[in-house]
Amino acid sequence: xxxxxxxxxxxxxxxxxxxxxxxxxxxxxxxxxxxxxxxxxxxxxxxxxxxxxxxxxxxxxxxxxxxxxxxxxxxxxxxxxxxxxxxxxxxxxxxxxxxxxxxxxxxxxxxxxxxxxxxxxxxxxxxxxxxxxxxxxxxxxxxxxxxxxxxxxxxxxxxxxxxxxxxxxxxxxxxxxxxxxxxxxxxxxxxxxxxxxxxxxxxxxxxxxxxxxxxxxxxxxxxxxxxxxxxxxxxxxxxxxxxxxxxxxxxxxxxxxxxxxxxxxxxxxxxxxxxxxxxxxxxxx
Numbered sequence: 001x002x003x004x005x006x007x008x009x010x011x012x013x014x015x016x017x018x019x020x021x022x023x024x025x026x027x028x029x030x031x032x033x034x035x036x037x038x039x040x041x042x043x044x045x046x047x048x049x050x051x052x053x054x055x056x057x058x059x060x061x062x063x064x065x066x067x068x069x070x071x072x073x074x075x076x077x078x079x080x081x082x083x084x085x086x087x088x089x090x091x092x093x094x095x096x097x098x099x100x101x102x103x104x105x106x107x108x109x110x111x112x113x114x115x116x117x118x119x120x121x122x123x124x125x126x127x128x129x130x131x132x133x134x135x136x137x138x139x140x141x142x143x144x145x146x147x148x149x150x151x152x153x154x155x156x157x158x159x160x161x162x163x164x165x166x167x168x169x170x171x172x173x174x175x176x177x178x179x180x181x182x183x184x185x186x187x188x189x190x191x192x193x194x195x196x197x198x199x200x201x202x203x204x205x206x207x208x209x210x211x212x213x214x215x216x217x218x219x220x221x222x223x224x225x226x227x228x229x230x231x232x233x234x235x236x237x238x239x240x241x242x243x244x245x246x247x248x249x250x251x252x253x254x255x256x257x258x259x260x261x262x263x264x265x266x267x268x269x270x271x272x273x274x275x276x277x278x279x280x281x282x283x284x285x
Contacts (some may be wrong), residue, residue, distance in 0.1 A: 001067060001068035001069060001070070001073070001074070001075055001076065002070060002076060002077070002098055003043075003075045003076065003077055003098060004077060004098045004099055004127065004128065004129040004168075005045065005077045005079055005098065005099030005129035005130075005131060005169060005170060005235045006099075006129040006169040007075070007077075007129075008043050008045060008075055008077045009077075009169070009170050009203040009226050009227055010074075010203070011043065011284065012043070012162065012203065012226040012227070012282070013203045013226050013280070014156070015261060015282060016221075016222075016278070017221065017226075017277060017278035017279050017282055018206075018217075018220075018221045018225050018227060018228045018277040018278065018279065019043055019044065019045055019226065019227050019228070019277070019279055020042070020045065020077065020228055020230060020270065020273050020274050020277050020279060021044075021045035021081075021205075021229045021230070022044060022045070022046065022047065022230050022270060022273075023047055023049060023052065023055070023081060023229070023230070023231035023234065024046050024047065024048050024052060024061070024065065024158060024229070025048075025052045025055065025235075026056065026263050027064060028238075028259050028262060028266070029234060029238070029263075029266060030046060030064050030065065030068050031068070031263055031267075032172040032234075032264070032266035032267040032269075032270060033046060033266075033267070034068045034071075034072045034076070035267045036268075036270035036271040036274060036276070037072065037074045037076070037270070037283075038072050038073060038074055039267075039271065040271055040274050040275070040279075040280040040281070041074060041280065041281050041282070041283040042074060042107060042279040042280050042281070042282060042283055043074055043075040043076070043275070043283050043284075044066070044075075044076055044077075044229065044270075044278060044279075045076070045077045045079050045099070046065050046076060046077070046078050046079065047078075047079040047081040047101075047229070048061045048065070048078075048080060048081060049080075049082055049231075050080075050083065050084065050085065050088055052089060053088070058091055058092070059094050059095065062078070062092075062095035062096050062097065065078040066078060066096055072125070073283075074283035075284065076149065076260060077098050077099045078096070078097045078098050079097065079098070079099040079100065079101065079131070080092040080097055080099070080100040080101055081098055081229070082101055082103045082133075083101050083102050083103060083119075083212075084103050084104075086115075086118075086119075088093075089102060089119055090122065092122050093122065093123055093126060093131070097128065098129065099128060099129040099131065099169075100119065100123055100129070100130060100131070101130070101131040101132065101133070101172070102115065102116050102120075102130060102131075102132050103132070103133045103172075104116055104132070104133075105132075105133040105135060105172075105174075106136070107138055109134075109158060109162065112132075112134065112158075112247060113161075113162060113166055114160070116130070116162075116165050116166040116168060117165070117167070119132075120166055120167045120168055124167070128142050128171040129170070130168050130169050130170075131168065131169065131170040131171070131172060131205060131227075132162070132166060132168045132170075132171060132172065132183050133171075133172040133173075133174075134154050134155075134158060134159055134162050134171060134172070134173065134174075135153055135154035135155070135173055135174030135175075136152040136174055141253075143281045152174060153174050153175060153192060154173040154174045154175065154192070154196060155270070156192070156195040156196045156198075156199040157199065158180070159171060159173065159196045159200050160200055161201040163200045163202055168201050168202060168212075169202060169203075170203045170204070170205050170226070170227060171196075171200060171202055171203075171204055171205060172204075172205040172206075172207050173192075173193070173196055173204055173205065173206070175188055175189045175190075175193055175196075175203055175206070176188040176189050177206060177207060177208035177209060178208045178255035186208075186211070186216075188212065188216050190216070190219050190223055191247040193223040193224055193225060194224060196224070197223060197224025203224075203226035203227060204224050204225050204226060204227075205225070205226070205227040205228075205229070205230065206220055206225045206227070206228050207229045208229065209228045209229055209230055210230050210233035210236075211232065211233070212236075214276045217276055217277070218276065218278075220258040221278060226275055227236060228273070230270075230273055233269055234266050234269055234270070237262070237265050237266050237268075237269045238262045238265075238266055239247060240264050240265075241261050241262040242258060245257075245258055245261050245262070246258065
């Protein structure tokens, strides 16, 4: 069933777990996530980046996301990830996304607040939830690139001001994670997560979580993280499985036989994450 981001994260906050937010790029990925969620009775968030929407088309992404949500017997939110373009965010709202992210983190605090407030006003008027970002998370995700030198950790006091002035429903924070493939083990500032959680009244979001050690993720959840974004690990599973299949069966040309094993493997990857986040068995009717 399709729910808002606010609903899904409020339940996670109340019961002390994190919801997996998994990026979608094609039908097989969407089906893999839905199967894992239903098998483990876990609420999940299907999220599409602006790059994914450009690749597949907003009508295809929205239709597939809403169809899966309607046919899957667990709560599912359809979310725009890293919305940097005003028109793109509004388009997602019009096409039925139940949650959107406005990423104005590259701007100074005052402008980030102003841009975010505009989206909150529009989205809330039609019952759509809003995530925003404060601080700068390193790495690259589609059009969003932040170099190591530009990384800025989220300040707890600024986070309090930001949440109070914007009225957002969830806050993405910069605490040491990064988008993409890590070169070494990430150093996540767990104490900062706890400080920000104590300072704000909304659920916290951890981006760039693929490759973060599971003990670190569990500790982050214990300190207040309620949404954990996963993209790279799913892509890696897809590429690895398709590569192995085509190497073993170079004569095969049937896309269903090539992509079917990848869909199953991605579903297992998602299940593993769900269990780490503690969201298995947390679906409600």
